[in-house]
Amino acid sequence: MRIKLILAAGKEEALKGKNPFKPLSLTLLAGAVPEHDYELIDMLRTPEIDYNAEVDLVGISFRRSSEKTAFLVADNFREKGIPVVLGGPQASANPFGALEHAGAVVIGEGEKLWVQLLDDFENSGLKDFYVSAPKKFMAEEYSIFQLPELPTLKDIPIPKRELFSRKYDFELVFAARGCAINCDFCSVTRLFGSRYRFRLIQDVVEEVAGFKGYYYLIDDTVFGRVNTYNYYLELYGKIAQLKRKNYWIGQANLDAASHEKGREVIQKAVKSGFIYAAIGMESINKKVLQKSGSYSKMGVGKSEDMLQKMKENIRFIQQQGILISAWFAIGYEDDNLKTYYDTLDFCLEMNMLPAFTPVQAMPGTDLYDRLEAEGKLQDPDKNITNVPHHSMTNQQVVEAMEYVQRKGYSLPVILHRTWFYFKILVRKKDQTVHDVIHKTIFAFVTQWRFGKIMKQETDILKRKTQENAS
Ligand code: SF4
Numbered sequence: 001m002r003i004k005l006i007l008a009a010g011k012e013e014a015l016k017g018k019n020p021f022k023p024l025s026l027t028l029l030a031g032a033v034p035e036h037d038y039e040l041i042d043m044l045r046t047p048e049i050d051y052n053a054e055v056d057l058v059g060i061s062f063r064r065s066s067e068k069t070a071f072l073v074a075d076n077f078r079e080k081g082i083p084v085v086l087g088g089p090q091a092s093a094n095p096f097g098a099l100e101h102a103g104a105v106v107i108g109e110g111e112k113l114w115v116q117l118l119d120d121f122e123n124s125g126l127k128d129f130y131v132s133a134p135k136k137f138m139a140e141e142y143s144i145f146q147l148p149e150l151p152t153l154k155d156i157p158i159p160k161r162e163l164f165s166r167k168y169d170f171e172l173v174f175a176a177r178g179c180a181i182n183c184d185f186c187s188v189t190r191l192f193g194s195r196y197r198f199r200l201i202q203d204v205v206e207e208v209a210g211f212k213g214y215y216y217l218i219d220d221t222v223f224g225r226v227n228t229y230n231y232y233l234e235l236y237g238k239i240a241q242l243k244r245k246n247y248w249i250g251q252a253n254l255d256a257a258s259h260e261k262g263r264e265v266i267q268k269a270v271k272s273g274f275i276y277a278a279i280g281m282e283s284i285n286k287k288v289l290q291k292s293g294s295y296s297k298m299g300v301g302k303s304e305d306m307l308q309k310m311k312e313n314i315r316f317i318q319q320q321g322i323l324i325s326a327w328f329a330i331g332y333e334d335d336n337l338k339t340y341y342d343t344l345d346f347c348l349e350m351n352m353l354p355a356f357t358p359v360q361a362m363p364g365t366d367l368y369d370r371l372e373a374e375g376k377l378q379d380p381d382k383n384i385t386n387v388p389h390h391s392m393t394n395q396q397v398v399e400a401m402e403y404v405q406r407k408g409y410s411l412p413v414i415l416h417r418t419w420f421y422f423k424i425l426v427r428k429k430d431q432t433v434h435d436v437i438h439k440t441i442f443a444f445v446t447q448w449r450f451g452k453i454m455k456q457e458t459d460i461l462k463r464k465t466q467e468n469a470s
Contacts, residue, residue, distance in 0.1 A: 409451025
């Protein structure tokens, strides 16, 4: 069977034309049922789709920002009589909307579902929904296949990465799924469960051993949590022993830095090549953190001075030579315009790359459900976010974002942060000259690129605000 798998991307995506990450999910699907003839398309790199190609089935994965494009592409194929299946984070968040444009919708992690879906397609016909989720998916009048429980990751297929012939800066790999924290703006806990599930360590190590350059471990926190530290200690210990050591990056939480064993994990990660952490700090306001459910991942315990404790955790991570970008979602009830500027000062003081977004309520999250129940969701096409704010206007938020981008990524600030990391690396006794040079260049280039992406994202918000005002 000829199958085209597409990662959709809208016209206005900041990574358009320069996505550095080789998409993983499509290669995993191809690996799950490898006997078919697959073509994989990353629209961030290849925006044009050939609708005349001979193909038996099209699968499209999409995020919220690419929903319109995904539906358009799906409609175009269906007009030609080619069956379409939709999946990915936004299909999971908006399954009924997706079903209007597809013969079937995949909700949750797709590898095991793909096996069943292709079998149905070739034999009995597609069902409406294929579901992998911790809770039973209820939809009367629809045909549903749901896995009885979230799948084990011990037999996850080997991704067919070779189907992407283009070169990307980073390979993607994962070791675990699930998150116990359940921040109100995030759908990970609802989709992947609150219990952590792990791949076999040897399988992850073998995959990593095959990489020839940088890679990105996409686990939700690569530093683990109290009940997962042992797994990561063993994993990083084995990766550190590989003959070829590649540098790698990942997402992380702060709490490991406040725990003795968590600190060991961070240090072992560095020994295995870890150089950059994207940390979800979400807010510097205690009330916001408590209400959004993110407080526990800051590792501040019952500390009277929350910010001081956060700073200690940040410093510990930085002192290992790890570059940090700090991700904040601003726009909760307890935020105001000053929050943007205070949070930027916090990032500048702590030498972290500021990554700010106006808070969004994604379908499939607690925040969305709460605002919907309160009748408070606003039209995202007419505003920069669907979360209304009592005091900040769209225009003010755009101006604040522009200021953050300009100041947070000015050349003097980038050089200052690079110098800060260089000094740490030079002082660390276990760093080779190659490590110091490589990591310093990485720190500079990453900031430079990050600044450009932030500018593009801010420009998109600015254009939208101007168009809506005119
Ligand atoms: S934002 Fe991170 S910590 Fe919070 S629920 Fe999502 S994955 Fe878990």
